[in-house]
Amino acid sequence: MTHAPKPPRHFINLPDVDPGVLRGIVRRARDLKRLKFSPPQLLSGLTLAMLFDKRSTRTRVSFEVAMKQLGGHTIALSKEESQLGGAESLEATAQVLSRYVDAVMVRMSDHAALSELARHASVPVINAMTDRSHPCQIMASVMTMEERCGRVEGLKVAWFGDFNNVASTYVEAAPLFGYDLVLALPEDLHARVPPGARVTADAGEAAAGADVLVTDTWVSMGQEGKDIAKFWPFQVNAALMARAAPGAMFTHCLPMHEWEEVSEEVAKSPASAIYDEAENRAHVQKAILAWCLEEAGVSVGQRKVDF
Ligand code: CP
Ligand code: NVA
Numbered sequence: 001m002t003h004a005p006k007p008p009r010h011f012i013n014l015p016d017v018d019p020g021v022l023r024g025i026v027r028r029a030r031d032l033k034r035l036k037f038s039p040p041q042l043l044s045g046l047t048l049a050m051l052f053d054k055r056s057t058r059t060r061v062s063f064e065v066a067m068k069q070l071g072g073h074t075i076a077l078s079k080e081e082s083q084l085g086g087a088e089s090l091e092a093t094a095q096v097l098s099r100y101v102d103a104v105m106v107r108m109s110d111h112a113a114l115s116e117l118a119r120h121a122s123v124p125v126i127n128a129m130t131d132r133s134h135p136c137q138i139m140a141s142v143m144t145m146e147e148r149c150g151r152v153e154g155l156k157v158a159w160f161g162d163f164n165n166v167a168s169t170y171v172e173a174a175p176l177f178g179y180d181l182v183l184a185l186p187e188d189l190h191a192r193v194p195p196g197a198r199v200t201a202d203a204g205e206a207a208a209g210a211d212v213l214v215t216d217t218w219v220s221m222g223q224e225g226k227d228i229a230k231f232w233p234f235q236v237n238a239a240l241m242a243r244a245a246p247g248a249m250f251t252h253c254l255p256m257h258e259w260e261e262v263s264e265e266v267a268k269s270p271a272s273a274i275y276d277e278a279e280n281r282a283h284v285q286k287a288i289l290a291w292c293l294e295e296a297g298v299s300v301g302q303r304k305v306d307f
Contacts, residue, residue, distance in 0.1 A: 009292045010118045012127040014135045014169065019176040021291065026143050028287035029280065036069075036283070042290050044071030046102040050128070053079040053108050054221050058254060059128045059136070062281035063105050070286055075101065079108075094120035103292055109222060124292035126285075131165055131222075136288065137253045138169040140280040142177050144273050145212055147280075148249045153178035156245070158210035160203055160234040161261050163189045166216045166253050171197045182206045186230040203234050207243040213250050215261045228260060237263035241271060249273045 014022065032039065048067045050060065064074045079085045084093050094117045097104050103124045108114045111130035118125035127135055145152045157179045159167050167183060171194060174181040182198045184206035193199045200206050207213060218231040236250060250266050251273045258264065266272060 005122065008122060008124045009294070010121075010125045011135065011288050011292055012115060012118055012125060013133065014138065014172045014176055022139070022176055025287045025291055026139065026146065026284065028290065029139070029143050029284040030146070032286045033280070033283040039069040039071075039286075041071035042286075043067060043102075043293065046072040046293065047100070048072060048074045048103050048105055048289065049097050049101040050074055050076040050105045051079070051082065051084070051108065052076065052128075053084075054129070056107060056128075058278050058281055059105075059107060062278075063128070063285055065282045066285040066289060069282075070289070072102075072289075090117045091120040093117065094125075095122075098122040103289060126288060126292065129165060131220075133169045133172065134166050134253065135169055135172075136281060136285055137166060138173045139284045139288065140277050141170075141214070141251060141253070142173065143280045143284050144251060144277040145179070145249070147276065148273055149211055155179045155211045156209060157181045157212040157214060158206040158244075159183045159185075160206065160213065160215045160236050160240070161185070161231055162216065162218050162220070163192050164216060164220050168194075170214070179212075182210075184234055186234070188230070203240060204243055207240045210244045211248055213241065213244055213248060214252065216253055217255065217257045218261055219257060231261070235261060235263060236266055238265050241266055241269075247271075251277050254278055 048063065050063055060076060067074045090113055098121050101123065103126065104121060105126045105128045106114050106117060107128040109131050111132035114127060114130050127133060142152050145155060149155055159170055159181065163185050170181055182200060183193060184200055184203040187201045190199050213236050215236050218228045219226050241248065241250065248271060250271050252262060254274055256262060256267060267274060
Protein backbone atom coordinates (compact mmCIF):
# COMPACT_ATOMS: atom_id res chain seq x y z
CA MET A 1 0.00 0.00 0.00
CA THR A 2 1.35 3.45 -0.83
CA HIS A 3 0.75 6.43 1.40
CA ALA A 4 0.05 9.88 0.00
CA PRO A 5 2.92 12.18 1.02
CA LYS A 6 2.10 14.68 3.75
CA PRO A 7 1.34 18.11 2.27
CA PRO A 8 4.12 20.61 2.92
CA ARG A 9 3.73 23.19 5.66
CA HIS A 10 3.58 26.49 3.81
CA PHE A 11 3.81 29.88 5.53
CA ILE A 12 1.79 32.10 3.20
CA ASN A 13 -1.25 33.53 5.00
CA LEU A 14 -1.22 34.08 8.78
CA PRO A 15 -4.90 33.11 9.20
CA ASP A 16 -4.09 29.68 7.69
CA VAL A 17 -1.77 28.87 10.61
CA ASP A 18 -3.14 27.95 14.03
CA PRO A 19 -2.79 30.95 16.40
CA GLY A 20 -1.18 28.68 19.02
CA VAL A 21 1.47 27.71 16.46
CA LEU A 22 2.07 31.37 15.57
CA ARG A 23 2.62 32.21 19.24
CA GLY A 24 4.89 29.17 19.53
CA ILE A 25 6.95 30.44 16.59
CA VAL A 26 7.42 33.82 18.28
CA ARG A 27 8.42 32.08 21.54
CA ARG A 28 10.90 29.89 19.65
CA ALA A 29 12.27 32.98 17.87
CA ARG A 30 12.97 34.61 21.24
CA ASP A 31 14.81 31.43 22.38
CA LEU A 32 16.83 31.41 19.15
CA LYS A 33 17.69 35.09 19.62
CA ARG A 34 19.14 34.25 23.03
CA LEU A 35 21.23 31.58 21.27
CA LYS A 36 22.35 33.99 18.55
CA PHE A 37 26.08 33.32 19.13
CA SER A 38 25.72 29.54 19.56
CA PRO A 39 22.78 28.70 17.28
CA PRO A 40 21.57 25.09 17.31
CA GLN A 41 22.25 23.44 13.95
CA LEU A 42 18.55 22.71 13.32
CA LEU A 43 18.78 23.01 9.55
CA SER A 44 22.18 21.51 8.84
CA GLY A 45 22.46 20.23 5.29
CA LEU A 46 19.17 21.83 4.21
CA THR A 47 18.84 24.36 1.38
CA LEU A 48 16.48 27.29 0.92
CA ALA A 49 15.85 28.76 -2.54
CA MET A 50 14.94 32.46 -2.49
CA LEU A 51 13.02 33.90 -5.45
CA PHE A 52 12.63 37.66 -5.85
CA ASP A 53 10.72 39.75 -8.37
CA LYS A 54 11.31 42.92 -6.31
CA ARG A 55 14.17 44.61 -4.49
CA SER A 56 15.13 43.57 -0.96
CA THR A 57 17.77 44.24 1.67
CA ARG A 58 16.33 42.87 4.95
CA THR A 59 14.45 39.87 3.55
CA ARG A 60 17.38 38.68 1.46
CA VAL A 61 19.99 39.09 4.18
CA SER A 62 17.87 37.93 7.13
CA PHE A 63 16.80 34.69 5.39
CA GLU A 64 20.40 33.98 4.35
CA VAL A 65 21.65 34.63 7.87
CA ALA A 66 18.83 32.54 9.39
CA MET A 67 19.64 29.52 7.21
CA LYS A 68 23.40 29.82 7.62
CA GLN A 69 23.31 30.30 11.40
CA LEU A 70 21.24 27.11 11.69
CA GLY A 71 23.66 25.17 9.47
CA GLY A 72 21.78 25.41 6.15
CA HIS A 73 22.44 26.90 2.73
CA THR A 74 20.70 29.38 0.43
CA ILE A 75 20.38 30.07 -3.29
CA ALA A 76 19.00 33.48 -4.29
CA LEU A 77 17.50 34.07 -7.73
CA SER A 78 15.89 37.14 -9.19
CA LYS A 79 13.01 36.54 -11.60
CA GLU A 80 15.16 37.75 -14.51
CA GLU A 81 17.99 35.37 -13.63
CA SER A 82 15.66 32.36 -13.54
CA GLN A 83 13.49 30.81 -16.26
CA LEU A 84 10.45 32.34 -14.51
CA GLY A 85 11.49 35.54 -16.23
CA GLY A 86 11.22 33.66 -19.53
CA ALA A 87 8.47 31.25 -20.48
CA GLU A 88 8.67 28.57 -17.78
CA SER A 89 5.46 28.13 -15.79
CA LEU A 90 4.97 28.46 -12.04
CA GLU A 91 4.02 24.78 -11.96
CA ALA A 92 7.22 23.58 -13.62
CA THR A 93 9.32 25.96 -11.52
CA ALA A 94 7.73 24.65 -8.32
CA GLN A 95 8.18 21.02 -9.36
CA VAL A 96 11.82 21.48 -10.28
CA LEU A 97 12.80 23.52 -7.22
CA SER A 98 11.10 20.90 -5.02
CA ARG A 99 13.54 18.28 -6.38
CA TYR A 100 16.59 20.38 -5.43
CA VAL A 101 15.86 22.31 -2.27
CA ASP A 102 14.07 21.78 1.04
CA ALA A 103 12.07 25.03 1.13
CA VAL A 104 11.38 28.01 -1.12
CA MET A 105 11.07 31.63 -0.01
CA VAL A 106 9.23 33.83 -2.50
CA ARG A 107 8.89 37.61 -2.86
CA MET A 108 6.45 38.00 -5.70
CA SER A 109 4.08 40.92 -6.39
CA ASP A 110 1.18 38.69 -7.40
CA HIS A 111 -0.23 36.88 -4.34
CA ALA A 112 -2.27 34.48 -6.50
CA ALA A 113 0.87 33.51 -8.43
CA LEU A 114 2.73 32.79 -5.19
CA SER A 115 -0.20 30.64 -4.02
CA GLU A 116 -0.18 28.78 -7.33
CA LEU A 117 3.54 28.12 -7.04
CA ALA A 118 2.92 26.73 -3.53
CA ARG A 119 0.11 24.48 -4.82
CA HIS A 120 2.60 22.76 -7.11
CA ALA A 121 5.49 22.60 -4.64
CA SER A 122 6.16 19.50 -2.59
CA VAL A 123 8.37 21.49 -0.17
CA PRO A 124 7.28 24.39 2.07
CA VAL A 125 6.82 27.81 0.47
CA ILE A 126 7.24 30.97 2.57
CA ASN A 127 5.63 34.27 1.61
CA ALA A 128 8.37 36.90 1.76
CA MET A 129 5.95 39.66 0.65
CA THR A 130 3.34 40.06 -2.04
CA ASP A 131 1.15 43.02 -2.97
CA ARG A 132 -1.35 41.62 -0.47
CA SER A 133 0.69 40.64 2.59
CA HIS A 134 3.99 40.44 4.46
CA PRO A 135 3.55 37.80 7.16
CA CYS A 136 7.25 37.41 8.13
CA GLN A 137 7.38 41.14 8.83
CA ILE A 138 4.38 41.12 11.11
CA MET A 139 5.77 38.09 13.00
CA ALA A 140 8.95 40.14 13.61
CA SER A 141 6.85 43.11 14.66
CA VAL A 142 4.87 41.02 17.17
CA MET A 143 8.15 39.68 18.57
CA THR A 144 9.44 43.25 18.95
CA MET A 145 6.23 44.38 20.68
CA GLU A 146 6.61 41.50 23.15
CA GLU A 147 10.24 42.42 23.83
CA ARG A 148 9.48 46.11 24.36
CA CYS A 149 6.06 45.94 26.03
CA GLY A 150 6.26 42.55 27.77
CA ARG A 151 3.18 41.26 25.95
CA VAL A 152 1.24 41.66 22.73
CA GLU A 153 -2.24 40.65 23.86
CA GLY A 154 -4.33 43.68 24.77
CA LEU A 155 -1.89 46.23 23.34
CA LYS A 156 -3.37 49.19 21.53
CA VAL A 157 -1.66 49.32 18.11
CA ALA A 158 -2.24 52.33 15.84
CA TRP A 159 -1.34 52.26 12.15
CA PHE A 160 -0.90 55.52 10.16
CA GLY A 161 -0.79 56.33 6.44
CA ASP A 162 -1.38 54.04 3.49
CA PHE A 163 -3.48 50.86 3.46
CA ASN A 164 -0.94 48.53 1.90
CA ASN A 165 0.37 44.95 2.13
CA VAL A 166 1.93 45.56 5.57
CA ALA A 167 -1.20 47.26 6.96
CA SER A 168 -3.46 44.47 5.78
CA THR A 169 -1.22 41.88 7.47
CA TYR A 170 -1.49 43.81 10.78
CA VAL A 171 -5.28 43.55 10.28
CA GLU A 172 -5.05 39.76 9.73
CA ALA A 173 -2.76 39.28 12.73
CA ALA A 174 -4.80 41.33 15.25
CA PRO A 175 -7.30 38.59 16.20
CA LEU A 176 -4.58 35.92 16.07
CA PHE A 177 -2.36 37.71 18.61
CA GLY A 178 -5.09 39.59 20.48
CA TYR A 179 -3.96 43.20 19.99
CA ASP A 180 -6.41 45.99 19.45
CA LEU A 181 -5.79 47.74 16.09
CA VAL A 182 -6.91 51.10 14.80
CA LEU A 183 -6.02 52.36 11.31
CA ALA A 184 -5.67 56.09 10.63
CA LEU A 185 -5.97 56.54 6.87
CA PRO A 186 -7.09 59.17 4.37
CA GLU A 187 -10.86 58.97 3.91
CA ASP A 188 -10.72 57.61 0.33
CA LEU A 189 -8.87 54.47 1.51
CA HIS A 190 -11.44 53.46 4.13
CA ALA A 191 -13.44 51.38 1.65
CA ARG A 192 -10.41 49.11 1.13
CA VAL A 193 -10.29 48.08 4.79
CA PRO A 194 -11.94 44.71 5.53
CA PRO A 195 -15.15 44.80 7.58
CA GLY A 196 -14.59 44.64 11.33
CA ALA A 197 -11.31 46.57 11.35
CA ARG A 198 -11.45 49.95 13.14
CA VAL A 199 -10.60 52.89 10.88
CA THR A 200 -10.53 56.66 11.32
CA ALA A 201 -9.36 59.69 9.35
CA ASP A 202 -8.27 61.41 12.58
CA ALA A 203 -4.61 60.56 13.28
CA GLY A 204 -4.70 62.22 16.72
CA GLU A 205 -7.66 60.10 17.77
CA ALA A 206 -5.85 56.91 16.70
CA ALA A 207 -2.68 57.92 18.55
CA ALA A 208 -4.47 58.76 21.81
CA GLY A 209 -3.35 56.20 24.41
CA ALA A 210 -1.69 53.91 21.81
CA ASP A 211 1.06 51.56 23.04
CA VAL A 212 2.49 51.01 19.56
CA LEU A 213 2.52 53.47 16.63
CA VAL A 214 3.37 51.97 13.28
CA THR A 215 3.65 53.15 9.72
CA ASP A 216 5.19 52.24 6.36
CA THR A 217 6.17 54.12 3.24
CA TRP A 218 3.35 55.91 1.40
CA VAL A 219 4.91 54.72 -1.88
CA SER A 220 5.29 50.95 -1.99
CA MET A 221 7.51 49.31 -4.60
CA GLY A 222 5.87 49.59 -7.99
CA GLN A 223 3.96 52.79 -7.05
CA GLU A 224 6.77 55.23 -7.84
CA GLY A 225 5.46 58.67 -8.87
CA LYS A 226 2.33 58.43 -6.67
CA ASP A 227 0.96 61.71 -5.24
CA ILE A 228 1.59 61.69 -1.47
CA ALA A 229 -0.11 65.00 -0.56
CA LYS A 230 -3.09 63.36 1.20
CA PHE A 231 -0.81 61.42 3.58
CA TRP A 232 0.92 64.34 5.34
CA PRO A 233 -1.67 64.56 8.17
CA PHE A 234 -0.74 60.92 8.97
CA GLN A 235 2.99 61.46 9.45
CA VAL A 236 4.20 59.95 12.73
CA ASN A 237 5.92 62.91 14.40
CA ALA A 238 6.61 64.20 17.90
CA ALA A 239 3.14 65.81 18.18
CA LEU A 240 1.48 62.46 17.44
CA MET A 241 3.81 60.53 19.78
CA ALA A 242 2.94 63.00 22.55
CA ARG A 243 -0.66 61.76 22.44
CA ALA A 244 0.35 58.08 22.86
CA ALA A 245 0.56 56.09 26.10
CA PRO A 246 3.61 56.76 28.31
CA GLY A 247 6.54 54.62 27.04
CA ALA A 248 4.84 53.95 23.67
CA MET A 249 7.02 52.47 20.94
CA PHE A 250 7.28 53.35 17.26
CA THR A 251 7.99 50.84 14.55
CA HIS A 252 8.26 50.56 10.77
CA CYS A 253 9.06 47.58 8.52
CA LEU A 254 11.66 49.65 6.60
CA PRO A 255 12.82 50.90 4.18
CA MET A 256 11.70 54.40 5.23
CA HIS A 257 11.20 57.27 2.83
CA GLU A 258 13.09 59.83 4.90
CA TRP A 259 11.29 61.97 6.39
CA GLU A 260 7.87 61.48 4.92
CA GLU A 261 5.81 58.90 6.84
CA VAL A 262 7.89 59.41 10.01
CA SER A 263 9.85 62.42 11.22
CA GLU A 264 13.58 62.06 11.81
CA GLU A 265 13.04 62.99 15.46
CA VAL A 266 10.71 60.01 16.05
CA ALA A 267 12.63 57.49 13.91
CA LYS A 268 15.83 58.24 15.85
CA SER A 269 14.24 58.51 19.31
CA PRO A 270 14.56 55.90 22.07
CA ALA A 271 10.91 54.97 21.37
CA SER A 272 11.89 53.73 17.93
CA ALA A 273 12.18 49.94 17.60
CA ILE A 274 12.87 49.94 13.87
CA TYR A 275 16.27 48.24 14.01
CA ASP A 276 15.14 45.77 16.69
CA GLU A 277 12.33 44.73 14.35
CA ALA A 278 14.77 44.45 11.44
CA GLU A 279 17.05 42.20 13.52
CA ASN A 280 14.08 40.13 14.66
CA ARG A 281 13.29 39.24 11.05
CA ALA A 282 16.28 36.86 11.15
CA HIS A 283 15.30 35.21 14.44
CA VAL A 284 11.61 34.83 13.64
CA GLN A 285 12.43 33.41 10.21
CA LYS A 286 14.66 30.78 11.84
CA ALA A 287 11.62 29.69 13.85
CA ILE A 288 9.34 29.82 10.77
CA LEU A 289 11.81 27.71 8.77
CA ALA A 290 12.09 25.19 11.61
CA TRP A 291 8.30 24.90 11.83
CA CYS A 292 7.88 24.58 8.05
CA LEU A 293 10.54 21.88 7.86
CA GLU A 294 9.55 19.95 10.97
CA GLU A 295 7.19 17.63 9.11
CA ALA A 296 8.09 18.31 5.53
CA GLY A 297 9.44 14.87 4.77
CA VAL A 298 13.02 15.86 5.54
CA SER A 299 14.48 14.17 8.55
CA VAL A 300 14.78 16.72 11.28
CA GLY A 301 15.39 13.77 13.67
CA GLN A 302 17.63 14.97 16.49
CA ARG A 303 16.97 18.47 15.36
CA LYS A 304 13.23 18.27 16.03
CA VAL A 305 11.79 21.45 17.47
CA ASP A 306 8.73 21.36 19.65
CA PHE A 307 6.10 23.89 18.64
N1 CP B 1 11.04 45.07 5.41
C1 CP B 1 11.46 44.43 4.30
O1 CP B 1 10.88 43.43 3.85
O2 CP B 1 12.58 44.99 3.75
P1 CP B 1 13.28 44.60 2.36
O3 CP B 1 12.40 45.10 1.26
O4 CP B 1 14.61 45.29 2.41
O5 CP B 1 13.42 43.11 2.30
N1 NVA C 1 4.84 48.37 1.55
C1 NVA C 1 6.23 48.21 1.15
C2 NVA C 1 6.92 47.28 2.10
C3 NVA C 1 8.38 47.05 1.81
C4 NVA C 1 9.02 46.10 2.77
C5 NVA C 1 6.32 47.72 -0.28
O1 NVA C 1 5.49 46.90 -0.68
O2 NVA C 1 7.18 48.20 -1.01
